[in-house]
Amino acid sequence: MTIIKEVISCSIIKPASPTPLRLQKYELLVHDRMTPDFYIPAIYFYPSPEQNPEWNPEQKVSGLLKRSLSKALSKYYPFAGRLSASGSFVNCNDEGVPFVEARIACKLSEMVGNTPDRDEEKGFGVLFPPGAVWEEVFCSRLMLVQLNRFSCGGIALAVSLSHRIADGVTILSFLSYWAALLRNCNDEGKVGHLEPCFVQEVLPDDSLRGNGSVVIQFSAPKKNWTTREVVFHNSKIAQLKAYQVMQDRKRGIMDDQNYTRNELVTALLYRCSVAAAAAADSGICPRTVLLQPVNMRSLIEPPLPQTSVGNLFVFNHTSTSTLEETRFNSLVAKLRKGKMQLRGIRSLHGKDKLPLMDKYAEMKCTKHYSISSLCNFPLYDEMDFGWGRPVKAIIVDTPLVNSFMMMDTPSKDGINAIIALEDEDMKYFLADKELLAYASV
Secondary structure, eight states, rough: OOEEEEEEEEEOOSSSSSSGGSOOOOOOOHHHEEEOBBBEEEEEEEEOOOSSOOOOTTSHHHHHHHHHHHHHHSSSSGGEEOTTTTSSSSEEOOOOEEEEEEESOOOOHHHTSSSSOOTTTSSSGGGSSSTSSSOSSTTTTTTTEEEEETTTSSSSEEEETTTTTOHHHHHHHHHHHHHHHHHTTTGGGGGGGSSSSEEEHHHHTOSSSTTTTTOOOOOOOOOEEEEEEEEEHHHHHHHHHHHHHHHHHHOOOOOOOOOOOOHHHHHHHHHHHHHHHHHHHHTTEEEEEEEEEOTTTTSSSSOOTTTTSOOEEEEEEEESSSSSGGOOOHHHHHHHHHHTTTOOSSOOTOOHHHHHHHHHHSTTTTTEEEEEEETSSSGGGOOOOOSOOEEEEEEEOSSSSSEEEEEETTTTSSSEEEEOOOOOHHHHTTHHHHHHTTOOO
């Protein structure tokens, strides 16, 4: 069905305190400048605040969100600025963040049950300001917010933040801080540990700065893929682990590999997507590359706080050319080796994303798959703005075809996977017997 949206109001939220002159030019790290400047869209769904027995009905949700956002922007001051024309720095001029309020003519339950597609008429895109779902940064605005009210009283908070300045971990850190400010409005001392860390201030001479003149130019592709959501319950993941252990022993591998949930689901998604591509191409297995973003905050030496702002990730990558190479033991071993080589490095110099992407782009007839994970990150309990935890939290759609995004389920009883594949590949993927043995489609 087409979803009807009525915009109630539009306002600009500025930092509660002005950004000092010395901080008004925010130089982007080399890993930021190597990241496309499109919006990452995150959304949180909540039941009606009035249903929460601890909620004061005299309080206005929009007013509370705006005031606490203003306070949050005083610390996350670059988010209220504007991206420079060169794309290499942010003018921290306190121009503010657009905040839209809208009425949605359906119930919360009807929207939550939809596939998180970016469609702006029938999908989750309607819950964002226009052009805020994996689109290029609009008018240099780095952040956009929309508060949605459903006919049942439920609400959805949609936040889009430019990938040029933030990765998924940064977005979650910001939202956690914003929510904590609102919950602890009378005691802001409780949220000090959630304040942002700007690496430029901590490591002013670090090679993360790189060559300031190098900036990636990227045009967000028009959507040409199908998006689906698949759930892997923990009980099924345990069955998958037991099966893989048995298969390993049949191959003479007696040591317990201690597969993690992330490793098992990553390997299954990749294996089944490669098999689907082969089935769609008359059984010919394509040469493929798996790119896995790795959060480097705890791996770099010395470690950085999880609240460090920026694109502090690198790609762990491996290539395969046969289905045999996608066996769990082989694939997981390669991914583990790649991640182990990242542990303890003292700089991200030489780990730039652009040369790696160029390398694989030159490999003709190669399909690229990207599998990201936000599992075990604060998606739910920390996102209580004072009216309870969300019933669903999700990153909407994906920026490219052959992309996967993994997140914990609301009850933490499994993993949600947002999947984007070409139409023909998706048909075979969703019919894969190995996938269906462990996933709810």
